[in-house]
Amino acid sequence: MVGALLSFSLMAVSVRELLRTMGSFEILFLRSLVSFVLVLAALPRFGTESLRT
DSSP states (O other): OHHHHHHHHHHHHHHHHHTTTSOHHHHHHHHHHHHHHHHHHHHHHHOGGGGOO
């Protein structure tokens, strides 16, 4: 729970700071890219079972 709170807070602050120099689509692309890399890094440990809906 604390990790989620810190993650959302960090995301809000970083987006606010990045909006000064980057466009919203660029920020959205970077967020998606970072999320994709994190999912790829977690795949060997947790497998594809965690991605099922």
